[in-house]
Amino acid sequence: MSQPKSSPVFSPRQHETAAALFERLFPADDGLPGAAEIGVMGYLENTLTGYAQEDAPAYRQGLDCLDQAAVDLTGLHFAACSDEQKDDLLKALKAGELAGFRHPTGPDFMDMAIGHMQEGVFSDPVHGGNRDKLGWKTIGHPGVWLSHSPEEMIASEPVTKGGRFQSLEDLKGLNFTRPDGQLPVPPQFDPDAGLNPPDGEADVILIGLGMLNSVVAPLFAEAGLKVVALEAGPYLSRRDYIPDELQQAFYARASLGPKFNSESPRWRRNEDEPTQPATYSLGRMVNGVGGSSYHYGTWLRRFHPHHFRARSRIRENGWDHLLPDHSPVVDWPISYEDLEPYYSRLEWDIGISGVSHLPRIPRSRDLPNPPSLPYRFGEVFREAVERMGLQPYPIPSGVNTVPYRGRPATTYSSWTCGFGTFDDSVWMPAAECVPKALETGNLDLKARCRALRILADDSGRARGVEYFAPDGQVHVQRGKCLILGTYMWENLRLLFLSHDDRHPGGLGNNREQLGKNVMTKNFAHVLAMFPDQVFNRHAGSASQSVILEDFLYEDFDAEENGFLGGATISAEPSSNPLSISRETPPPDISAWGAKYKEFVRNWQHLAMLRVQPETLPHTHNFVDLDPLYRDKSGLGLPVLRITYDMRENEHKLSQWMEDKCEEILLEMGGQNPWPGPRFTGVGSCHDLGGIRMGEDPTASVVDPNLEVHDTPGLFVFSGGVFPSCPGINPSLTMMAMCTRAAENIIHRLTNNDIG
Incomplete structure (x- = not known):
């Protein structure tokens, strides 16, 4: 004592x-x-x-x-x-x-x-x-190791790294700089460019240089357009990547997102309740060039063709009676066929690793790289579900499995997801796309410059952005075309905060559609103990996950199941000490005390299956500005207020999927499966909607080319424009959609059709 x-x-x-x-x-x-x-x-x-x-x-x-x-x-x-x-x-x-x-x-x-x-x-x-x-020695976790061999990943005995705990x-002697001797950031990048006042009107203003605007920046710059990018964060690089789970992981302190953390939204389940701080499942965002691609899980998957026809599919199958009241499900105004060429181009630009011949997903060419190496937990899962007549496959991933375009093959570390890349095997747009734009000389990248409000002229057309420079000065950058590409919550907040006489409720809100139809994902999961098996989930990376899409296919029967939608079920490696300590214990064990300690010590025998569900839009789920709470940035701007809860359809879907996970775990040899929490947070990294895309200005915020209906010249590149929320990681579809829209903008600018 x-x-x-x-x-x-x-x-x-x-x-x-x-x-x-x-x-x-x-x-x-x-x-x-x-x-x-x-x-x-x-x-x-x-x-x-x-x-x-x-x-x-x-x-x-x-x-x-x-x-x-x-x-x-x-x-x-x-x-x-x-x-x-x-x-x-x-x-x-x-x-x-x-x-x-x-x-x-x-x-x-x-x-x-x-x-x-x-x-x-x-x-x-x-x-x-x-x-x-x-602490690590007590549970037998070897600590921070940045590589694992194929033999370790498939081993049936504990991988201990020879008893070394690292x-x-x-x-501290590890060189966290590029092995090829390149500078940590492109030589064309000026970290003090944000101190310079605006230099005339831009053709394109990129508000936020996160993942999506980073991907399209070289398209605009290589087209000869004058581009100005305002990014609130710094240009992060490999020198900023530290395998520190507590400090950097998105499920812990998430220190790479100080701005995001200072303006975290408030949340309530229903309108008649007080708010509380927003809760998160998969975590918080990164502030910096490239955005949250620094810590994304690297899962880059296509939506299925039927996901773009959500309302038509319900009608054609006679499922209207299953559609909940107050659930405005619609078709997308673009199709899978519209996006397929962009999916294919991105898959090759990125170097996605995976299997190509998947049922129900037509593609014009195969993926460029083979799938990740197998790992023990994934193989036990694969064998079990194949015995059940299901079709598992390794996740398509933005991690190199073989050398590709100057980047080496991965060394398979559980310290890759959430920490950057220590071996340069992970595709990240800050390293691959932004340098190309800077090399043209047409991109003026102003880091550490925070957008305050978007400005429109007397006709209602977007003309510029007011921003806060690193030295505290406020400037106005004028431009012909403005692309709002921060994270979804901040996109919504800026649109609300940019209200003016012609847009009293905020830009995009003249028909009161802004903030409506918000969708997020709650990742239900089911666990089981395998006393006679060791899984070594720490000896691998999230890019090796094995998934099931059988319950996402177009013929997954809503009538038989009694709910609309489907889900991905995944078996994932990548277990680090803090995440292990937070695994849900069985119902008869508290998260503390001697039994909890014994539970954590048995982590090598623990397996978990995760559910990534589809979510319907509901009119009771929406976002507005909080009337009371302000951010902690020093500017004191209102934060968002999220009104959101899981509704009956989503509970039915989760229950069905949890039951299916239990069935799979038992087939794998697990004992006494138990569910984790179903509502895992109002923020999920897969937060969609609120800025709906559609043809009808009375029921949407942006058009099919992502231009705001009531504010010409302003575009929103964000998952917030998605009309629906399939149970599939949205990043690749977001990039394909925005690349398509960027090409349309370039065509219009070169023909003087914007501004």
Whole structure:
């Protein structure tokens, strides 16, 4: 037990209470260390004096309330109670049964403490916990390794790297710069260009140089157009990639997205409820040139042809009675055939790895690279579902499996997804597309410049953008054509904030369609234990995942199932220590205590299947500006307010898919499958809708070429324009759609048809 001591955060009594609390959350037993020996208190104090210092008052309040409850109920301070008494108090705390807790509530305080316990035990030692890598050693995770051999990926015994446990400290000599000696960013990039005032009117203004605008930037520049790009973040490069799960992973602190984190939306399930901070499943966004492609999972898949005919398919099959009230499902105004040439071009420009001959997905040519190497968990899954008559296949991925266009083949690391690329095998537009645009001399890239509002003239046409420069100056960049290409939430916010006399509700909102038909994905999942099998899910990357699309095909019968839509089911590798600690335990095990510790120690025998579902639009799911809350950027602009919940159709779909996952896990040899949470967050990285694309200006925001109906000259390149939300990763379709629209813009500009 840690003794009371001087603390920068706690009084001696609070420190003693906290140390006793964490030792019960992760207790020492069977000769294995607990929270005290692992150094969780050191981690906590580092965190509450740094990253989470705003939580310190709530922590002190919670510790005081816990100690007082112990005195009231047992006559002893919490630290002096027996282990059994402490556990009883913590169970009551989690259940909200201890008196005195108001803010934080008992359950909220317990959840906060559990989260910090997991981070203190399992994050890299650089953060003050996981002393001597004892957390990793306790569960047998070898830590940070940036490559795995084919034999390790398929091994049936634990992959231990010879008993070596590797952390950031062990990698400090690793050269995180390009092995070919190239500069970390293109030599044509001027990091201080944002300090220069605007230099006349641009042909094209790219508002945000995230993934989509990065992909189209060379198209405009190579066409000889004058292009200005305003990007709120820096030009990130390989020197910024650090395999630090706590600090950089999108499911943890997501430090590569400081702007996104400072303007995170508020959320409520229904209109009559108060808001709370938005929750996230797959995570938060990156701010910087190339956007969230820095940490994307590299899954680059095509939508199926029928996904572009959602309403017609319902009508043709007689499924109208299954369509929920207040669900305005529509067809896309463009077809699969319209996008197929762009799918094919992008697949070859990127170098997508995968299998080409897939049922129901017509293509004009094969993928350029072979699929990823197999891994044990994926093979067990594949064999089981094939016995069930299903058709699994390896995910199409933006990771090189063989050398391609100057990039090497992948070294297969679980530290690739969410951290950048340490071996240059991952396609990222900041490294592949933006340099091409800069080389033309036609792209003026102004990094660290934040767009404040889009400006329209008296006729309602978009003419420029007001932006905040790195030195605090506010400038106006004029242009013939403006392309809004930030992330979906920020696209919506800028459109709302750019209201004027001709657009009193925001640009694109004269027919009150802006923010409507928002769709996101909640990734239900099912887990099972395999006592006699070892999966080594840490010895591989997300690009090796094996998926099922059988429940997405056009003949997946809505009438028989009783709901509309389908889903992807996936078996994914890539397990790092912190993510392992957050896996959902079985219903009879809490996320703390001796049984939780045993559960985490058995991570090698744990398997999980994830569901990526289709989501219908619902009129009760929408976005507007929050009337009260402001961002923390220093500008104090309103944040978004998301009103969103899973509706009955989506619950039916998830339940069916969860049952199917359980059936598959049992066929694989798993025992006693159990579901994880179904609602996993209102933000998912697959957030779509709100800026609907359509022919009818009364029912959509942008036209089929992505131009805003009521604001000519303004285009939106975003998944926000999607009319529907298939259970497929949207990135490739977003890029194909925007490349098509960019070509239309180039044609119009060269013919003086814009501006």
